Amino acid sequence: MIYDILIIGSGISGAALSFIAKEYGLKVAVVEKDLIGGDISRYGGAAALVFGEDDLLEVNKITESYFQEFWVQGAPIFNKKCLIRTNERRFFPFAKLDEKGNLNQNCFVANPADLAKWIFFEKIRNDIDIYEGMEAIQIDYRKRTLLLSTGAILSFKKIFLSIGNGSVGFMKNNHKKIKNLYKKLNLVLVDGLDLDNEIMNFYHDIDCYDFYLPYLGKRAFCFPINHFVDSLPYNSKDYRLNSESLFLANTYLKELYSQHEYKIVGARTYYEIYTTKRLPNIKADDRYSCVVFFNGFSGSGLRLSFGYAEKIIRELFP
Numbered sequence: 001m002i003y004d005i006l007i008i009g010s011g012i013s014g015a016a017l018s019f020i021a022k023e024y025g026l027k028v029a030v031v032e033k034d035l036i037g038g039d040i041s042r043y044g045g046a047a048a049l050v051f052g053e054d055d056l057l058e059v060n061k062i063t064e065s066y067f068q069e070f071w072v073q074g075a076p077i078f079n080k081k082c083l084i085r086t087n088e089r090r091f092f093p094f095a096k097l098d099e100k101g102n103l104n105q106n107c108f109v110a111n112p113a114d115l116a117k118w119i120f121f122e123k124i125r126n127d128i129d130i131y132e133g134m135e136a137i138q139i140d141y142r143k144r145t146l147l148l149s150t151g152a153i154l155s156f157k158k159i160f161l162s163i164g165n166g167s168v169g170f171m172k173n174n175h176k177k178i179k180n181l182y183k184k185l186n187l188v189l190v191d192g193l194d195l196d197n198e199i200m201n202f203y204h205d206i207d208c209y210d211f212y213l214p215y216l217g218k219r220a221f222c223f224p225i226n227h228f229v230d231s232l233p234y235n236s237k238d239y240r241l242n243s244e245s246l247f248l249a250n251t252y253l254k255e256l257y258s259q260h261e262y263k264i265v266g267a268r269t270y271y272e273i274y275t276t277k278r279l280p281n282i283k284a285d286d287r288y289s290c291v292v293f294f295n296g297f298s299g300s301g302l303r304l305s306f307g308y309a310e311k312i313i314r315e316l317f318p
Contacts (some may be wrong), residue, residue: 003029006156008136010036013162016309024313028128149180
């Protein structure tokens with residue numbers, strides 16, 4: 001079988017891509033080396049989302065008014081009625097004050113990983129192939145095949161690298177091993193978590209800032225915004241950026257978000273910055289016609305991840 005889309009990673013971005021691709025009638029496979037839902041449970045604080053009152057919530061309405069972004073202890077809040085349709089083992093009561101200051105016991109705290117797992121297991125597991133507990137070992141760009149750690153070979157038309165935040169955290173502890181693996185795969189990974197100098201130097205060694213996003217027809221650049229943010233109170237909305245950070249945000253975010261409002265929402269929030277300046281020239285290469293780099297928009301929540309996933313799928317498979 002030749003998959004229309006092969007997705008490496010099942011976090012926010014992998015879940016969004018899988019669901020949208022399935023809705024478009026595409027043949028989809030997901031490769032996840034660890035747990036479905038990825039590592040986003042550790043970094044989902046900025047993606048505070050609120051489910052609406054509909055007791056039959058459908059994920060395909062995720063870009064509609066069911067979701068409103070606001071801060072509640074840095075975690076998504078699920079309406080109690082929605083718990084029937086999710087895995088309740090990972091939920092716990094959360095006491096929330098209403099407008100009058102009274103306790104409201106009808107809210108429960110969850111995280112983006114729970115929603116991602118719900119999407120996979122409850123909505124589309126029977127419609128896509130999930131290769132769980134397997135690692136991506138080698139991509140053959142010309143043959144468009146992926147070798148898994150089990151020895152299986154998967155064929156694809158497009159491959160998405162949606163490995164996101166967790167991979168960077170893993171890289172810190174396994175720097176030499178991951179450095180060799182990524183050079184072998186000839187892949188790049190961008191992210192804006194708390195990257196130490198060793199990791200940043202590793203990025204420069206493999207020209208991480210110089211790659212091409214086929215669905216936008218642009219090269220991409222990413223900077224770790226938390227390196228430019230002044231002191232941030234815990235769980236505070238009031239993130240004060242220093243002048244250098246504001247300059248970078250205005251310079252590099254303007255093109256990508258020209259049609260959207262954008263804001264810096266946290267020290268752990270990352271952005272993929274698209275620009276045509278201050279980057280080395282990129283050589284034409286067949287591999288970029290089939291590889292798409294897509295990380296979840298943790299800072300703006302699942303709504304943006306699903307919205308951009310739909311934009312990507314629509315443009316790649318008109």
